[in-house]
Amino acid sequence: MALFLVTTKLWAVIQTQSTAMLGSLADTGLDLVASLATLAGVWIAAQPADAEHRFGHGKAEALSAMFQVVLISLSAAGLAFRAVMQLIAGEQVASADEGILVSAVAFVATLVLLWWQRRVLARTGSLAIATDHLHYKSDLALNLAVIAALVLDRYLNVPGADPLFGLAIAGWLGWGAWRAAGEAIDHLMDREWPEERRAAFLEVLARHPELRGVHDLRTRTSGADDFVQFHASVDGQMTVAEAHRLMDELEERIEAEFPGVEVLIHPDPDGLVNEEGTAAEELLPGASPQRSG
Known part of the structure; x- marks a missing residue:
């Protein structure tokens, strides 16, 4: 799916010269790399425990998720820079029809992919897939934003609409990276269950x-x-x-x-006294902590 979307969006960027469309292309290009990283992470995590990894390889998924976070963050920073440069130069998109068509196709294709990922998540609970799913969910808003930017810039002649939407997309990507990083770090740091x-x-x-x-x-x-x-x-x-x-x-x-x-x-x-000379704390529901000297 990512390969298909990269190809179509690259063509649309060439035709439109749109910053918002370029942001969408960069995001999808990173989706392709992230999907490969997800595949590697999930494959490694699925390997059974061995003599050198007695607790299994599950943290490979968190490492894969962190790799995706880095890619998303770089994409957001690059897009924000491009949008600022376009605002300063006062550039306008060259065409809009191709970008609108490609974004509409990408929106439908992403819906199909999200449906399939939800099925996979229900069966596996994979962190790497969950991070990938979060990124593709943001793509829905991304494609709609590109369509809005192209319509406003090309047909309604709203000054700066395309780069401003590009900045908004960059912010959206950055927020998604921040959220995804939190869960991955929790796994790597062995955070307690909720x-x-x-x-x-x-x-x-x-x-x-x-x-x-x-x-x-x-x-x-x-x-x-x-x-x-x-x-x-x-x-x-x-x-x-x-x-x-x-x-x-x-x-x-x-x-x-x-x-x-x-x-x-x-x-x-029951009633064992620990090294500090106090009884162990009872944690069962309805039991109050018991301590003795």
């Missing part, structure tokens, strides 16, 4: 009658993979075999509610 998801996870644990409490809960997401580890407070009189059986039951409940999550559980006897 509070709502952590609470839902603890709700699942709280349903087990033999679990006394949970502490040191840690969560993170790497690509399409989720990881959780925590300490589980159990009856101190349990045998090792009984505690193991309880851990297996907790893992089964977690898998039912959070499919695919990799879990590491450390059982602790």
